[in-house]
Amino acid sequence: MKHTQLPLSEFIQRRQRFFEQMLDDSIAIFSANKEVTRSNDTEYPFCQNKNFYYLTGFNEPEAILVLIKSATPQAILFCQPKDPLAEVWHGRRIGEVKAKQDYGFDQCFTLLQLTEQISDYLNEANTLYFCRGQNESFDQQIYQWLDSNKAKSRQGFSSPKQLIDCQNMVEELRLIKSEDELTIMRQVNVISGKAHQRAMEKTTAGKFEYQIEAEILHEFARYGARFPAYNSIVAGGDNANILHYTNNDQQLNDGDLLLIDAGGELAGYAADITRTFPVNGVFSAPQKALYQLVLDAQQQCIQAIKPGQTLGHLNELCCEVLTKGLLELGILSGDYQTLLSEKACKKYFIHGLGHWLGLDVHDVGDYHMVNRAQTRAFEAGMVMTIEPGLYIPLEDNEVDEKWRGIGIRIEDNIAVTDQGHENLTVNAPKSIEAIEQLMAK
Ligand code: GLY
Ligand code: MN
Ligand code: MN
Numbered sequence: 001m002k003h004t005q006l007p008l009s010e011f012i013q014r015r016q017r018f019f020e021q022m023l024d025d026s027i028a029i030f031s032a033n034k035e036v037t038r039s040n041d042t043e044y045p046f047c048q049n050k051n052f053y054y055l056t057g058f059n060e061p062e063a064i065l066v067l068i069k070s071a072t073p074q075a076i077l078f079c080q081p082k083d084p085l086a087e088v089w090h091g092r093r094i095g096e097v098k099a100k101q102d103y104g105f106d107q108c109f110t111l112l113q114l115t116e117q118i119s120d121y122l123n124e125a126n127t128l129y130f131c132r133g134q135n136e137s138f139d140q141q142i143y144q145w146l147d148s149n150k151a152k153s154r155q156g157f158s159s160p161k162q163l164i165d166c167q168n169m170v171e172e173l174r175l176i177k178s179e180d181e182l183t184i185m186r187q188v189n190v191i192s193g194k195a196h197q198r199a200m201e202k203t204t205a206g207k208f209e210y211q212i213e214a215e216i217l218h219e220f221a222r223y224g225a226r227f228p229a230y231n232s233i234v235a236g237g238d239n240a241n242i243l244h245y246t247n248n249d250q251q252l253n254d255g256d257l258l259l260i261d262a263g264g265e266l267a268g269y270a271a272d273i274t275r276t277f278p279v280n281g282v283f284s285a286p287q288k289a290l291y292q293l294v295l296d297a298q299q300q301c302i303q304a305i306k307p308g309q310t311l312g313h314l315n316e317l318c319c320e321v322l323t324k325g326l327l328e329l330g331i332l333s334g335d336y337q338t339l340l341s342e343k344a345c346k347k348y349f350i351h352g353l354g355h356w357l358g359l360d361v362h363d364v365g366d367y368h369m370v371n372r373a374q375t376r377a378f379e380a381g382m383v384m385t386i387e388p389g390l391y392i393p394l395e396d397n398e399v400d401e402k403w404r405g406i407g408i409r410i411e412d413n414i415a416v417t418d419q420g421h422e423n424l425t426v427n428a429p430k431s432i433e434a435i436e437q438l439m440a441k
Contacts, residue, residue, distance in 0.1 A: 004187060004224060004267045010180050011057040012104045014173060015067065015075050018055060021169050022069040026127035028166060029118075030055060031138040032063040045227055050359040051131055051170045053268050058103055060094060064114060067129075068121060074106040078117075081110040118145050119152070122159045129166035168366070174358055175365030176381035181269065181358070182415055185383060186424050188225055188266035189273070189413055193427035195219035195262060196275045199234075200429060200438050205254035205279050209234040213248045216262045225264030229271060230361045232262035236279065240407025241393040243351060252279045257287055259407055263361065270361040272385050273428055274411035281439030283432055286402045290390055291432060293325035294408045297388040301353065305378065305386075305414055305421035311367060312375035315353045318388050319345050331392075331399050348392060354385040357413055378416045383424070387411030 022028060033049040048059050056065055056077065063079040082095035096108040109117065122128065122145060130142055149159040177185065195216040202215045213234045220228060235245040237256035252258060256279050263271035276291065278284070283291060300321055301314045322345040326332040332344050339345070356363035363383075369376050389409030396404055412425035429435045 004184055006057060006180050006184065006267060008057070008102070008104050010178060011055065013178075015055055017173055018169065019067060019069055019073045022067070022129065023127045024069060025125055026069045026129060027121050027125040027160065028065075028067040028069075028129035029142065030065040030067075030131065031135060031141075032058070032061055032065075033135075035061050048268070049134070050174075050268065050364075051134075051167075054170060054174055054359060056103060056105075058094070058099065062111060064111070066118070066121060068125070070124070075104070077103065077105045077108045078111050078114045079108065081112065115145075119149055119157065122146065122149050123157050125160045127162040127164060128160035129164045129169070131167045131170065132163075132165040134167070167364075171364040171366070174363065175356060176379065177358060177383055177415065178381070182381075182383075182422075182424075184267050184269045185271070185358075185413070185415070188229075188264050188269050188271040189424040190427055191220060191223040191225050191266065192263045192271035192273050193425060194223065195264065196260060196273060196428040197438065199258075199260050199262075200275070200277055200435060201441070203252065203258055203277070203279055203281075203439070205252055207252050209236055209239075209248040209250050209252065209258075212252075212258070212260070213262075216260070220264035223264075225266045227265050229263045229265040233260065233274075234262070235259045235407065238394040238405040238407070240276065240409075241391045241405075243391075254280050255284065257291075257406060257408065259409060261409065261411065268359050270357060270359070270363075271413060271424075272357055272361050272387075272411060273413065273425055274387060274389075274409045275428055275430065275435075276408045276410060277429075277435045277439065282436055287406060287408075288432060289329055290392075290403065290406055291408055291410075293322065293329070294388050294390055294410050295430065295432075296325065297321040298386055298410045298412070301386050301388065302412065302414055302421065302423060305384075305416060307378055307380055307416060307418065309378045309416075310375040311352075311354060311378075311384070314386070318353050319343065319349070322349055322388065322390065326390075329403075331403060348390045349388060350391055351387075351389065354387055357383045357385055380416050380418045382416045383413060384416075385411050385413055 030052045032052045035043045038044050066076040068074045080093050100108040146159045149157045198215050198219045199212050213232050231246040234248040236252045236258050239245045240259035259276045261274040263273050297318045323339050356365045391407045392403045394405040415422045429438050
């Protein structure tokens with residue numbers, strides 16, 4: 001399968017939009033990530049800094065992007081030099097010549113030229129933008145460059161008077177996805193959906209959680225999503241009541257549910273899908289009742305997504321559905337309105353309804369309006385998860401025994417469109433009938 005990439009025009013447009021937000025005579029500096037040591041001579045799979053990736057598409061460690069907003073805006077990349085010996089050991093490098101040709105930068109240099117040139121760039125700028133607090137050594141590097149210019153003031157050097165943290169400027173761009181980004185997000189959702197299908201097909205009592213995790217990773221990698229977007233949660237029975245359970249080392253029991261929260265990463269973009277299904281392929285009556293309740297809540301929330309809607313309102317809607325259902329099942333008791341105002345369902349629905357999704361699984365972007373009192377209105381191009389759940393731990397003595405040890409979450413990825421929404425999660429079985437049918441095969 002061909003490796004999926006965004007077109008170059010996408011990255012050029014992003015830099016354009018960032019330039020438009022910059023003040024005249026300013027400079028912005030972004031850093032790539034470094035390799036991270038796992039142990040001794042081995043590294044974790046490289047993951048690019050997502051802001052840097054968003055603006056460059058350049059996927060090598062140790063690089064710096066400089067954007068200069070002057071009469072003619074300039075995008076300049078500093079990267080690792082070509083080095084035959086290093087490349088024989090560690091892999092090919094793009095190098096400054098090819099970087100300029102293939103990535104649409106106005107100029108490219110090696111990192112060796114950075115220190116000297118940064119000094120001149122800072123000398124000519126009134127304002128410096130950078131994403132502060134993301135990376136301590138990068139922050140220090142910036143202050144060092146500024147100090148160095150200050151120290152040369154007698155030679156006529158100056159440095160920007162104004163420093164601006166531009167994290168929010170990039171976040172607001174990242175929050176609204178383009179058509180090309182949505183294409184990739186659809187693809188990674190389909191791949192992840194296939195992985196969930198495969199997990200359902202391969203699950204039987206007696207297997208270990210990690211065996212099912214292996215099936216998922218196999219399916220991701222087979223379609224080009226070599227790495228998961230986050231550590232997969234494969235949680236049998238009561239383990240599902242640990243929200244970020246990633247030990248994945250227990251045996252699966254006949255009669256339990258299995259909760260899987262797993263999504264691949266493709267061209268930097270995450271999918272984040274959760275499915276919960278019976279280990280033996282057939283829901284018991286209590287499992288069915290709780291599952292259907294979570295599914296109803298999820299579907300009603302998804303149906304309500306359109307421009308202008310808010311996550312705050314969807315959270316209220318979700319609590320209404322869950323509270324009513326929990327009352328009917330006898331898990332909650334009392335007056336509906338009182339339970340609702342006391343947020344009684346939150347005892348069993350212990351996390352938020354959803355989050356932005358994109359280059360990060362918990363993607364960037366403000367959740368609130370400027371006044372902070374309200375969650376912001378949805379706009380076309382935003383992508384979010386909708387993931388209600390109910391969690392009743394084994395040790396909960398306040399409910400009938402039949403409900404204990406059940407943890408359920410159902411999570412889809414939804415894009416806001418001009419007219420309403422598009423569910424990107426199209427092929428991970430979700431209804432009780434679809435799951436039982438697939439598992440009966
Ligand atoms: N997979 C993490 C989450 O659902 O938020
Ligand atoms: Mn999620
Ligand atoms: Mn998830």
